[in-house]
Amino acid sequence: MAGADITAGVKGQGSADRRLRPYLGFIWPALVVCSAVIIFPWLFTVWMSFNDWHIGSARAWVGIENYSKLATDRRFLESIGHTIYFTVLAVFLPLVLGTFAATVFHKKFRGRGFFRTLFIMPMMATPVAVSLVWTMMFHPQLGVLNYLLSLVGLPPSLWVFAPATVIPSLALVEVWLWTPFVMIIVLGGLASLPTEPYEAALIDGASQWQMFWKITYPLVLPFIVVAAIIRTIDALKAFETIWVISNGGPGTASETLNVYLYAQAFAYNQVGTASAVVVVFFAIIVVLSLVLLWARQKAQWS
Amino acid sequence: MIDRLSLSRRRALQGATALALAAPMLNTKTAYSQSGAFNWQRFKGQSIEVVMETGPRADLVKKYLKEFEGQTGITIGLEIIPEQQARQKTTIELNSGKPSFDVFNIAYHVQKRQIEKARWLFDITAWTKDPQMTPAEYEFGDVSKPGWDYATQSDGKITSLPMFVDYFMIYINKELFAKKGVQPPKTMDEMMAAAAKLHDPANGIAGYVGRGLRNANVPLYTQYLSGWGQETTRGNPPELLTDTPDAIAAAEYYKKILSNYAPQGVSGFNWNECQGLFMQGKAAIWLDGIGFAPPAEDKTKSRVVGKVGYILPPAGPKAHHSVFFGGGAAIPDASPKKEAAYMAALWMTGRQMTSRMLQTGGGVPFRSAPLKDPAVLSQLTIPKEWADCAAGCAPISMPGLPVIVPVTQFRDTIGTALTNMLAGADPATELKRATAEFKPILDKSEQS
Numbered sequence: 009m010a011g012a013d014i015t016a017g018v019k020g021q022g023s024a025d026r027r028l029r030p031y032l033g034f035i036w037p038a039l040v041v042c043s044a045v046i047i048f049p050w051l052f053t054v055w056m057s058f059n060d061w062h063i064g065s066a067r068a069w070v071g072i073e074n075y076s077k078l079a080t081d082r083r084f085l086e087s088i089g090h091t092i093y094f095t096v097l098a099v100f101l102p103l104v105l106g107t108f109a110a111t112v113f114h115k116k117f118r119g120r121g122f123f124r125t126l127f128i129m130p131m132m133a134t135p136v137a138v139s140l141v142w143t144m145m146f147h148p149q150l151g152v153l154n155y156l157l158s159l160v161g162l163p164p165s166l167w168v169f170a171p172a173t174v175i176p177s178l179a180l181v182e183v184w185l186w187t188p189f190v191m192i193i194v195l196g197g198l199a200s201l202p203t204e205p206y207e208a209a210l211i212d213g214a215s216q217w218q219m220f221w222k223i224t225y226p227l228v229l230p231f232i233v234v235a236a237i238i239r240t241i242d243a244l245k246a247f248e249t250i251w252v253i254s255n256g257g258p259g260t261a262s263e264t265l266n267v268y269l270y271a272q273a274f275a276y277n278q279v280g281t282a283s284a285v286v287v288v289f290f291a292i293i294v295v296l297s298l299v300l301l302w303a304r305q306k307a308q309w310s
Numbered sequence: 311m312i313d314r315l316s317l318s319r320r321r322a323l324q325g326a327t328a329l330a331l332a333a334p335m336l337n338t339k340t341a342y343s344q345s346g347a348f349n350w351q352r353f354k355g356q357s358i359e360v361v362m363e364t365g366p367r368a369d370l371v372k373k374y375l376k377e378f379e380g381q382t383g384i385t386i387g388l389e390i391i392p393e394q395q396a397r398q399k400t401t402i403e404l405n406s407g408k409p410s411f412d413v414f415n416i417a418y419h420v421q422k423r424q425i426e427k428a429r430w431l432f433d434i435t436a437w438t439k440d441p442q443m444t445p446a447e448y449e450f451g452d453v454s455k456p457g458w459d460y461a462t463q464s465d466g467k468i469t470s471l472p473m474f475v476d477y478f479m480i481y482i483n484k485e486l487f488a489k490k491g492v493q494p495p496k497t498m499d500e501m502m503a504a505a506a507k508l509h510d511p512a513n514g515i516a517g518y519v520g521r522g523l524r525n526a527n528v529p530l531y532t533q534y535l536s537g538w539g540q541e542t543t544r545g546n547p548p549e550l551l552t553d554t555p556d557a558i559a560a561a562e563y564y565k566k567i568l569s570n571y572a573p574q575g576v577s578g579f580n581w582n583e584c585q586g587l588f589m590q591g592k593a594a595i596w597l598d599g600i601g602f603a604p605p606a607e608d609k610t611k612s613r614v615v616g617k618v619g620y621i622l623p624p625a626g627p628k629a630h631h632s633v634f635f636g637g638g639a640a641i642p643d644a645s646p647k648k649e650a651a652y653m654a655a656l657w658m659t660g661r662q663m664t665s666r667m668l669q670t671g672g673g674v675p676f677r678s679a680p681l682k683d684p685a686v687l688s689q690l691t692i693p694k695e696w697a698d699c700a701a702g703c704a705p706i707s708m709p710g711l712p713v714i715v716p717v718t719q720f721r722d723t724i725g726t727a728l729t730n731m732l733a734g735a736d737p738a739t740e741l742k743r744a745t746a747e748f749k750p751i752l753d754k755s756e757q758s
Binding site for chain 1: 398401402404405424425427428430514522523524525573574575576577578579583586587590592715716718719722725726727729730732733747755
């Protein structure tokens with residue numbers, strides 16, 4: 009079978025070229041748009057990162073000075089730490105809660121369709137509007153969250169107004185927004201599972217937890233990893249919730265890489281430094297994505 | 311008959327050509343050379359774009375737009391954008407060399423040096439002295455010196471018209487003060503003592519509320535610093551003074567009053583949250599800009615209507631000042647309709663509009679006449695105490711932010727240090743660290 013494929017391929021190559029040539033012209037529009045919108049801005053950003061450029065002043069070529077300054081910049085290094093802390097919370101919690109929600113919604117019960125729709129709604133709201141409402145809820149004296157805490161007898165929390173609790177509070181908003189997203193992906197995976205192993209396990213007397221951990225979990229792992237990849241990339245780049253709710257504060261306690269580079273570019277008008285941060289950020293995202301794709305390879309079971 | 315028709319067609323063509331040739335001569339621009347006096351209608355028929363920051367000033371311009379169009383015949387396309395976005399938009403468009411607007415709000419305390427170094431503004435010095443471009447009733451002499459200092463670049467050119475000034479004053483809740491028998495404070499020590507007496511967390515009352523949010527809190531800090539008679543920079547080229555013993559003493563005062571007598575979570579409060587708390591009657595003292603009075607006197611929004619006292623900011627150990635910030639109307643050098651834009655700027659910063667601004671409590675003009683004019687004062691929609699306080703701030707005013715290019719970065723760096731102090735950090739260490747961090751940025755910005 010393989011041999012026939014190869015010979016067919018070799019013989020077909022010449023005619024394939026000839027068939028392809030008139031169609032080559034059709035890829036030019038896509039190529040031009042792609043270059044203009046993706047490739048050119050990317051190259052220009054890399055070029056800007058080698059310059060010292062403040063909007064309104066003259067531009068000066070400085071080579072890798074922007075990068076060497078970043079390596080010793082306390083605020084930049086701290087922002088990397090905040091980004092990692094925020095991403096871990098904003099990825100791990102939705103994965104766990106989303107998988108749990110998917111297993112719940114996989115079982116049939118009355119009103120399942122209605123509750124599933126309700127559960128998906130946070131994902132459909134605009135992040136900025138959601139962030140504004142959460143800001144009101146987080147207010148230490150006038151917000152509803154501290155009121156709810158007082159009803160159950162817990163002391164009021166400072167939520168996003170204290171350096172120690174700001175990142176967990178922001179991660180809470182992200183969890184509320186994106187758990188439905190993970191749930192949908194894992195629900196799709198659950199729907200594709202065969203039912204025989206469960207029937208066999210029930211006959212053998214397995215408990216619910218054993219069935220989940222030994223059967224469901226290994227089988228939906230590829231789907232969970234897909235959700236993890238998408239969530240990680242989104243959480244690394246999360247901007248609206250952090251900017252609108254805490255503005256990177258208090259102080260710089262919740263300043264992630266994305267917020268830091270926004271401040272550099274659009275508040276301080278230092279596009280050279282901001283471009284250097286962008287290039288470093290891009291490298292981090294690419295490395296993390298490759299790691300996760302490798303993990304996905306490992307999780308394949310078929 | 312054919313002859314008559316062809317003749318009348320030729321006549322029509324001749325007439326049309328004559329009209330087309332004559333049209334430029336009907337241009338109103340050349341008409342000015344015929345009259346020797348100022349005429350509001352000189353540039354009528356033109357249409358300009360104006361960008362303003364969201365707030366009472368923009369509301370006022372929007373309300374009286376038709377009046378301007380009737381007076382001058384110039385149509386205005388008004389764009390009102392929130393403060394931060396407006397500043398970003400104007401910076402980026404001015405940098406591109408082809409701004410979409412002809413007049414914009416310049417925020418002197420943030421943008422002045424950056425814009426003057428980049429030379430984006432049109433020099434209006436000649437027009438301010440030309441009686442055909444500026445009417446005598448504009449009363450240049452009425453605008454205060456800080457206003458003209460703001461509007462004049464370091465090279466002596468006037469590139470904008472000063473519009474409004476924001477001083478800092480104290481808002482007090484008179485009811486809470488009367489309940490505990492506390493007198494309104496006149497000095498910073500008295501303010502600390504009053505805040506201590508009025509602080510009642512068990513009943514949800516905070517003795518004091520003020521900005522703790524990074525960047526926004528720097529004006530509050532410079533107000534305290536003015537009590538030691540000091541600014542944050544000195545000289546030209548500017549030298550940082552944020553780590554002197556007086557600067558540290560002011561930071562210690564900031565830390566003490568906001569950590570002990572302010573509500574929990576104040577480190578995230580901007581003027582918006584402070585105002586909200588004050589209007590709910592949950593704060594006794596609020597030190598902030600004078601432009602935030604109108605909502606507090608609005609029955610539909612505030613629980614403290616009629617109970618608000620307006621007093622001068624407190625005197626410090628060495629001096630008594632009120633920090634000020636300001637805005638004006640500026641014309642980009644790249645605008646193709648500068649004359650019409652100048653008419654709009656004259657109107658916006660003229661006596662009539664700035665008096666209206668004062669009446670609604672939307673701001674204080676750099677002019678002193680409206681503050682003394684009984685006709686204006688009789689129509690105030692907020693208590694006269696506010697206007698008296700504003701008039702009292704003017705003679706003791708002092709710039710609240712340094713005139714440097716990286717103002718936003720300065721506010722972020724010093725602001726972070728101040729917010730960290732509220733979380734428990736030592737003021738001296740934080741200020742020294744922030745000064746060391748910002749110094750190379752400042753030096754670099756002055757070089758280029």
